[in-house]
Amino acid sequence: MAGVLIRMKLAVLRNSMTGPRAAQMITGGLVGLALAAGVLLLAGQHYPVAELRFDLVAAALAVWTAGWLLGPALFGGGDETLRPEHFALHSFTHRALATGLAATAFVGVAPVVTLVALAALVVAGVTAGLGPAAVAVGVLAAVLQLGGTVLASKLVTALLGQVMRSRTGAALAGFVSAALLAGTHSGWVLSPLVVEALRTGFPPAFSAWVHALPSGWGLTAVRAAGRGDWLTTAAALAGLAALGVACLAGWSVLLRRRLTTRRASGRPVRASADRWVRGPVTAVAARELRTWTRDLLRFHLACFALGYAMVFCLLPLAVGAPVFLPWTGLLFALWTAAVSANLYGEDGTELWGKLMIPGAARHDVRGRQLGWLLVAAPPTLVLTIAFTALSGQYALWPWPAALVPALLGGGAGVTVLVSVLRPVPMADPHRRGGNLLDNGTDFTQVLLVLILTAACAAPAFFAVRLGPVWAGPVVGVVSGAALAWLLGRVAAAVLGRTAPELLHLLRTGSRPARRRPSLPLVPPRVTAAHRVRPQRPDAWLERLGLDLAPAGRRAYVIVSLTLCWVPLVAQGVVPALMLSGGAAERSWFLALHVPDGLRWPVIAVMIALGLVLLVTGLATGLYYLAKSRVRAAG
Amino acid sequence: MRGHPPALRLAGLSKTFGPKRAVDALDLEVPDGSFFGLVGPNGAGKTTSLSMAIGLLRPDAGRAEIFGVDVWADAPAAKRLIGVLPDGLALPERLTGRELLRFTGLLRGMDRADVDRRADELLAVLDLDGAGRTLVMEYSTGMRKKIGLATALLHAPRLLVLDEPLEAVDPVSAATIKVILRRYVEGGGTVVLSSHVMAVVEQLCDHVAVIASGRVVAAGPLAAVRGGLSLEERFVSLVGGQLPEVGELTWLAS
Numbered sequence: 001m002a003g004v005l006i007r008m009k010l011a012v013l014r015n016s017m018t019g020p021r022a023a024q025m026i027t028g029g030l031v032g033l034a035l036a037a038g039v040l041l042l043a044g045q046h047y048p049v050a051e052l053r054f055d056l057v058a059a060a061l062a063v064w065t066a067g068w069l070l071g072p073a074l075f076g077g078g079d080e081t082l083r084p085e086h087f088a089l090h091s092f093t094h095r096a097l098a099t100g101l102a103a104t105a106f107v108g109v110a111p112v113v114t115l116v117a118l119a120a121l122v123v124a125g126v127t128a129g130l131g132p133a134a135v136a137v138g139v140l141a142a143v144l145q146l147g148g149t150v151l152a153s154k155l156v157t158a159l160l161g162q163v164m165r166s167r168t169g170a171a172l173a174g175f176v177s178a179a180l181l182a183g184t185h186s187g188w189v190l191s192p193l194v195v196e197a198l199r200t201g202f203p204p205a206f207s208a209w210v211h212a213l214p215s216g217w218g219l220t221a222v223r224a225a226g227r228g229d230w231l232t233t234a235a236a237l238a239g240l241a242a243l244g245v246a247c248l249a250g251w252s253v254l255l256r257r258r259l260t261t262r263r264a265s266g267r268p269v270r271a272s273a274d275r276w277v278r279g280p281v282t283a284v285a286a287r288e289l290r291t292w293t294r295d296l297l298r299f300h301l302a303c304f305a306l307g308y309a310m311v312f313c314l315l316p317l318a319v320g321a322p323v324f325l326p327w328t329g330l331l332f333a334l335w336t337a338a339v340s341a342n343l344y345g346e347d348g349t350e351l352w353g354k355l356m357i358p359g360a361a362r363h364d365v366r367g368r369q370l371g372w373l374l375v376a377a378p379p380t381l382v383l384t385i386a387f388t389a390l391s392g393q394y395a396l397w398p399w400p401a402a403l404v405p406a407l408l409g410g411g412a413g414v415t416v417l418v419s420v421l422r423p424v425p426m427a428d429p430h431r432r433g434g435n436l437l438d439n440g441t442d443f444t445q446v447l448l449v450l451i452l453t454a455a456c457a458a459p460a461f462f463a464v465r466l467g468p469v470w471a472g473p474v475v476g477v478v479s480g481a482a483l484a485w486l487l488g489r490v491a492a493a494v495l496g497r498t499a500p501e502l503l504h505l506l507r508t509g510s511r512p513a514r515r516r517p518s519l520p521l522v523p524p525r526v527t528a529a530h531r532v533r534p535q536r537p538d539a540w541l542e543r544l545g546l547d548l549a550p551a552g553r554r555a556y557v558i559v560s561l562t563l564c565w566v567p568l569v570a571q572g573v574v575p576a577l578m579l580s581g582g583a584a585e586r587s588w589f590l591a592l593h594v595p596d597g598l599r600w601p602v603i604a605v606m607i608a609l610g611l612v613l614l615v616t617g618l619a620t621g622l623y624y625l626a627k628s629r630v631r632a633a634g
Numbered sequence: 635m636r637g638h639p640p641a642l643r644l645a646g647l648s649k650t651f652g653p654k655r656a657v658d659a660l661d662l663e664v665p666d667g668s669f670f671g672l673v674g675p676n677g678a679g680k681t682t683s684l685s686m687a688i689g690l691l692r693p694d695a696g697r698a699e700i701f702g703v704d705v706w707a708d709a710p711a712a713k714r715l716i717g718v719l720p721d722g723l724a725l726p727e728r729l730t731g732r733e734l735l736r737f738t739g740l741l742r743g744m745d746r747a748d749v750d751r752r753a754d755e756l757l758a759v760l761d762l763d764g765a766g767r768t769l770v771m772e773y774s775t776g777m778r779k780k781i782g783l784a785t786a787l788l789h790a791p792r793l794l795v796l797d798e799p800l801e802a803v804d805p806v807s808a809a810t811i812k813v814i815l816r817r818y819v820e821g822g823g824t825v826v827l828s829s830h831v832m833a834v835v836e837q838l839c840d841h842v843a844v845i846a847s848g849r850v851v852a853a854g855p856l857a858a859v860r861g862g863l864s865l866e867e868r869f870v871s872l873v874g875g876q877l878p879e880v881g882e883l884t885w886l887a888s
Contacts, residue, residue: 269730269767269768269769270767274736277736277737277740277746278740278746279740279743280740280741280742280743282740283736283737283740283741284737284741286737287726287729287733287737290728290729290733291728294728294769295728347724347726348724349722349723349724350723350724350725350726350727352690352718352720352723353725353726353738353785354741355689355690355713356688356689356690356713356716356718357713357738357741357742358709358710358711358713358714359710359743360741360742363741364741428723428724428727429724429727429728429771430724430727430770430771500689500690500691500692501692503690503691504691507723
């Protein structure tokens with residue numbers, strides 16, 4: 001049976017090797033091969049400390065395996081070229097079906113690329129001169145480890161697939177993606193540590209860990225064979241084989257559950273009396289609070305905001321730099337605003353209910369503002385106070401005292417205004433798929449809100465910088481309150497005036513029109529019911545309007561908007577703040593490592609570079625967005 | 635002021651989507667106190683017309699009045715008079731049925747105690763009180779219709795506009811809903827109901843309008859529109875349908 005299934009998968013792959021799909025597969029394969037070549041290079045290089053070769057290869061394989069385990073659940077739902085459901089009515093046993101489908105998992109680009117990377121086990125054995133026996137063990141270990149990795153990926157993806165539909169999964173996905181993004185923005189703070197380790201070797205604990213993980217067992221077997229320690233070699237190889245078998249057995253159990261049971265309908269929720277809910281505004285706020293806890297996407301985004309702030313600000317502690325600690329709360333508030341500015345888009349067509357209630361627009365906007373503050377303010381205050389106390393930088397108090405109220409007020413205003421003015425239509429909550437990351441957050445919108453909310457804190461910032469000590473907090477509170485009131489008022493007015501148009505947009509979305517340019521013949525209800533959910537991997541490109549951009553420009557927009565923050569904020573604004581505050585913590589700020597006279601010029605260059613990346617990236621993105629909207633309309 | 639304005643009056647209502655004219659200068663009058671059925675094939679413009687009539691979709695041209703109040707000129711006054719159950723639109727999905735009723739009532743400015751009392755009664759009558767801890771998101775299609783009807787009734791409107799209220803509702807619940815609607819009309823309320831199930835319309839309604847290609851092709855008291863035929867026969871003859879040719883798939887019977 002495995003043979004038939006493999007031929008089926010090959011046929012499906014062959015048939016899908018057209019156009020963008022093929023380009024995607026080839027690009028993925030090439031990137032994978034480049035990474036695999038990097039692992040081989042690590043294995044084959046010369047090192048000042050002999051131990052380094054094995055530590056680096058073990059670490060690289062650990063990361064590689066983590067990619068297999070977490071990647072599918074986080075970024076694509078796993079290899080479902082052949083869906084088990086298609087075979088559910090055939091007369092196979094579940095174990096046979098699981099074995100057959102597991103065999104097909106070894107067919108494809110990713111396993112081949114992984115095998116190339118695992119050849120590092122052989123290369124390491126050869127370059128370290130461990131002898132022919134060790135090299136032979138390396139070949140066997142590479143094959144066994146490939147089996148273990150692919151099967152473990154199957155098992156973990158299936159497990160996560162079940163967990164992801166719960167709040168635990170939403171939180172997990174939020175923290176992991178936050179850690180990845182924050183890591184790319186502030187990860188190089190760790191570079192001194194790595195540079196040091198590359199000279200003198202990693203600490204023994206690190207070395208022990210990367211070898212003890214299953215991803216290091218192959219390497220352990222090779223090294224043991226080199227020493228003639230056959231017992232360890234046999235144990236490590238047997239361990240890899242046993243792991244593969246165990247994962248297959250586990251996956252087969254999950255597969256049977258998947259094919260023979262249906263997801264239980266949602267667990268009952270706790271009903272509370274809400275004594276504080278008395279009028280229209282508190283009713284909306286209470287409803288918003290429930291959305292934050294009950295809607296997986298919102299919960300996921302809240303966890304993302306918290307995770308980003310924590311990782312970004314705590315990571316420098318690894319090199320002994322507590323400079324970011326007092327700002328953790330502010331960063332949390334900023335990100336919470338950025339991820340919650342699609343309030344109407346997320347709620348979908350339920351807007352009709354508000355339209356039917358006279359005067360509901362104003363109450364709805366004010367209630368959502370109150371709800372946002374109830375969610376964002378307590379963690380912001382706790383994080384700010386606790387981490388300032390931890391870092392001991394009490395002298396900084398005018399900054400948070402001014403910026404916290406300014407940012408919270410600004411956030412409460414900007415989120416509702418952007419929600420009304422620039423909603424991103426999404427499938428209605430009860431029609432959404434299970435994959436949280438499929439519900440793509442709009443990148444442009446997040447950027448827009450980050451910039452606007454940060455700009456709301458500008459008056460408070462200048463008041464602290466230029467005014468007497470009491471000016472900052474006073475301006476912060478006043479400007480925060482004024483912005484929340486004013487922007488909310490504008491949002492309510494716009495909503496009251498254009499609610500039918502907003503509902504029409506949320507009902508029909510712009511995407512179906514773009515997808516079938518010649519067929520807007522169906523009335524809105526039909527379109528909404530058949531709305532294509534964003535499930536294709538490149539759907540988010542379309543949402544950004546980037547599907548029309550040539551590959552180079554597309555890459556530029558994504559890279560520039562992802563990385564512009566490093567020169568702009570991390571190497572520009574932050575060291576500027578530190579220099580003006582008189583702090584001398586050099587850490588990883590380039591500007592603080594150059595002679596005094598060059599500090600401000602370096603900061604200026606960094607900020608300019610960041611702005612150029614930001615503006616050109618944004619402009620290119622918006623150009624193609626406009627172009628795709630024009631095409632959709634025409 | 636007119637002496638006795640109709641519950642709903644649509645005059646010259648039009649809407650175009652791209653190249654398609656979904657509703658084409660539609661005129662309709664729903665008498666006060668009537669149980670009015672709106673029938674038509676899929677895509678005839680029923681939902682689009684009703685959306686414009688209640689203020690959810692801005693018409694390209696024409697007027698919609700509820701008890702003489704222009705829906706698009708004085709929306710708050712018109713909307714106080716109606717309760718709506720749309721088809722295929724979301725509800726606040728992450729609330730339980732009871733929370734949905736409570737928050738909707740409070741948003742309407744009703745008194746908390748009053749809202750809770752009415753919500754209890756509605757949930758009990760519609761047999762939804764057992765689902766007190768279930769989110770609307772997890773409701774079956776029939777339960778969604780029932781909770782939608784409850785929110786439409788909560789503020790005791792004078793006109794109910796219901797889009798496919800009985801679709802996918804089980805027979806027991808459907809019977810309950812029919813009793814509630816009949817009592818509502820007997821008590822002086824007006825119901826406008828769209829459906830493509832002729833039997834439902836024939837059973838419930840005293841007035842009917844047939845819509846095809848965005849226009850009203852027949853309207854009036856049920857007996858007058860039927861003209862001695864069954865509503866289904868009359869409907870097929872009005873919208874010009876035809877039966878399929880049978881004779882293939884012979885192997886299927888063997």
